[in-house]
Amino acid sequence: MDLFLDKSWVKLNRAREEYRNALVTFLDHAFATSAVENKIACPCGNCANRFYHERELVMKHMIMKGMDIDYQKCIWVFHGEPRVCDDDNFLYNNSTDVPNNSCNNDILRMVEDAFEFHEPSSSSTPSMNDEAKTFFKLIDDAKQPLYPGCEEFSKLSFTVEMYHLKCLYGVSNVGFDAFVKLFKRALPKDSALPNSFNQMQTIIKKLGLDYRKIDVCPNDCVLFWKEKIGLDKCPVCDELRWKTTDDGSVIKLASGQKVPKKVLRHFPLIPRLKRLFISSKTAHLMRWHADEREDDGKLRHPADSTAWKCFDERYPTFASDARNVRLGLSSDGFNPFGMMSSQYSIWPVVLMAYNLPPWLCMKQSYFMLSLIIPGPKGPGNDIDVFLEPLIDELQLLWEVGVDTFDASKGETFRLYGALLWTINDFPAYGNLSGWKTKGKCACPYCNIDSCSFYLEGSKKLCYLYHRRLLDDDHSFRHDSRSFNGQVELRPPPKLWTGSELLKQMENVDVVYGKHPSIHKLNKETRKRKREDDFVEEVPWKKKSLFFRLEYWEHLLVRHNLDVMHVEKNVSEKIIGTLFGIDGKTKDTKKSRIDLERMNIRPDLHPVTLNNKTYIPPACFTLSKKEKEEMLGILASVRVPDGYATNIRRRIIDGEIRNLKIHDHHILMQQLLPLALRKMKNKDVSYVLIELCNFFKELCSKVATPEDFEKLEKRIVVILCHLERIFLPSFFDIMVHLPVHLPYEAKILGPVFQRWMYPVERYMRKLESYVGNKSQLEASIAEGALAEECLGFCSRYLQDVQLRENRSSRNNDDTDDVVVGGLSIFSLKCRAMSKKREFRPDYYVIEQAHSYILSNCEEVQVYAQEHYQIVSDIYRNTPEIIDDAHRKEFPKWFADNVAKHLPSDSCTANDLKYLSMFPSMWMNIMTKERGVVSM
Known part of the structure; x- marks a missing residue:
């Protein structure tokens, strides 16, 4: 076998003799050609050629961790493989002043x-330009x-x-x-x-790559670029472009350059995409979704999703080259002054490349900052003005493409790109899509078929009527007493296509800008349209600039509902209502008055006695003892460092306060179901635990489309149960949106690649760069x-x-x-306290055995390769299954199993460890392998 022509040995089972023989050959060649002071670069998954070790340690690392995945695809230059084209050294191969x-x-x-x-x-000398x-x-x-x-x-x-x-x-x-x-x-x-x-x-x-500055109208009307680059005043609001002194003269720098009032900073996208391919360290990663992705019908990456595959079917020319880039876009605002001021808002626009593996595409080091939209006010509906440079680049990437050098293949190709979707919280969703996220039709999926009504007591809109999403024969549709007093026979809302949405926007006109005259003009335009009987009023603020992209109309989903913020809002309402937190609870006197006006659930109507209004307890109302027990459970939880906030510190005067978004995530998916078991009303706790499990399954990293289809039906039933429990004021738009989250996951793929957690952390990082408060x-x-x-x-x-x-x-x-022996015992650990004696009970020992057998690679290999040997011995020795013989199991295991195994499969020390877990071995042999029926 030629070591460098056939590299398939790196993917063999590391416990097999073939792998070890090939590894020995590899190390012999590497140490003969590339050793420095009897050490070579260790290519294991942890060291990744960054650390040099001696032969014995490199061999152990390679057996335990295997070769680095990225290095497997490259030329093994650190270990003696010759380069195909030795262009690395053409500039310095004769240099004597560079250390080799x-x-x-x-x-x-x-x-x-x-x-x-x-x-x-x-043949030619490069021109000496800058x-x-x-x-x-x-x-x-x-x-x-x-x-x-x-x-x-x-x-x-x-x-x-x-x-x-x-x-x-x-x-x-x-x-x-x-x-x-x-x-x-x-x-x-x-x-x-x-x-x-x-x-x-x-x-x-x-x-590095530079950025460019584009002057903006102070009222966000237009950008001073292209044909407007020479203007001194805004053509829309007539506002002066430059900063002036008190006497009206234009401020100039020492160089004579005028100082603009507002500047957009644009980081060109195309050079940054080209660098991903030009760099020899990342070029091969941009084909991961086509070359390395496991295609088994499960959703692990956006490339597994229906949206990706439908896009490929509609545009086969684009899909023919796996290097063509698929992008996601996200934007959000932050206040660079922190708690010092609430009047300033900066909006970065960030792009992520989905060609990369799932463990890299949402990493900050691979985010591409595209725009920094200046304050002091957020762009709001005028964000399209600032997106024009980015949209122009996306159009160029789609229609023309750019010539790019691929370092992994050593060739130049034509690179194309497409934007798949945007990721934003719900207010920013409205800014980018143009949909009105407030009002009676706030849900972008239900569109004009949204079911909402105004609560006179609570002074807010309520989104109920989830029964219309149930199957036609579901019993809840005819249960008027438990809901709003009416039978629900309406069909579910239709799913709108991009073409239908474009028709809705045909008569939507808007003039961008924040000048008072522009606001007045837009209001008069909307008023005239409402008076026109032939124009249907639709909840669109504008036609999004993204529709300039040819493919945008045909995408299955264009804008993501952010699971992070939806989960946080739902958690906040549940915790605030259950524990009666002031300002957070939805069980108030006004909400009870709403029930009275709707003439439903009379047992919860407020009662007046002796000129005092008394509010009867609801089924979700917790007693003082229940609150203490639930808070005690939450306060007693200990989580690993960095996993979540210490909940004990957030419990103040019997209330949970000051939780961060990630704390709500941990509460909903991990901790709250435990605390809810202390509720006396099991009907309520069961529904809330089901809701927590829904979010946990929704956020799974691996799933199938069928799993999300089941979640679609489950969440509708859960929300219907919640309608029977909580008051109408509980159901705002954020409680309604979970209905549509499984559909997005089914169409677009895993949630963890489409939510705001990594983007919010990146925004926090950008905020930390503010050093000069006058030049934010x-x-x-x-x-x-x-x-x-x-x-x-x-x-x-x-x-x-x-x-x-x-x-x-x-x-x-x-x-x-x-440390030698099994890999699971070679892990080193650091003592957290002084040494003390601990005697675990039988249950703890069984848990430890279960963990070891489930996570030890050598055990898994043993079970896969030699289970037939053990099963034959079990059949011939059925008495060993009896509990009375458990103590004899280690000796029996060593005498009867070891002699049947290959000499290099397990050492005597390993057999000693494996024989210590008789009950677990018997469970494996009886239940998983079906060898013996107990």
């Missing part, structure tokens, strides 16, 4: 990838040793690593500058280290640009701790020593 180590080679490759420089031209000068200057920095005789670092590699550490650990600019000066003093006088942080930053920025957007743009550049550079660094590979603060590993 893989770190500096990777830095040079990084510079080439950053400038799209891959194939030298022997970009070429920058490129060759960086090449010189990459070849120049940090100081004469330094073999470990070049000027560029040391600068990149130092700057990366600054960003990783959040060192301030002033503090980092002090460290730079200290290093400068410690190194030889002729060292090439930059003198200050600013000089380092200048070098790093040369590797500029601070965020510069910080994001530096982070983007470091994210690109970090993929080329070796033996450096990165955000992606750094260990957690609770990491138990103290060194690289691996």
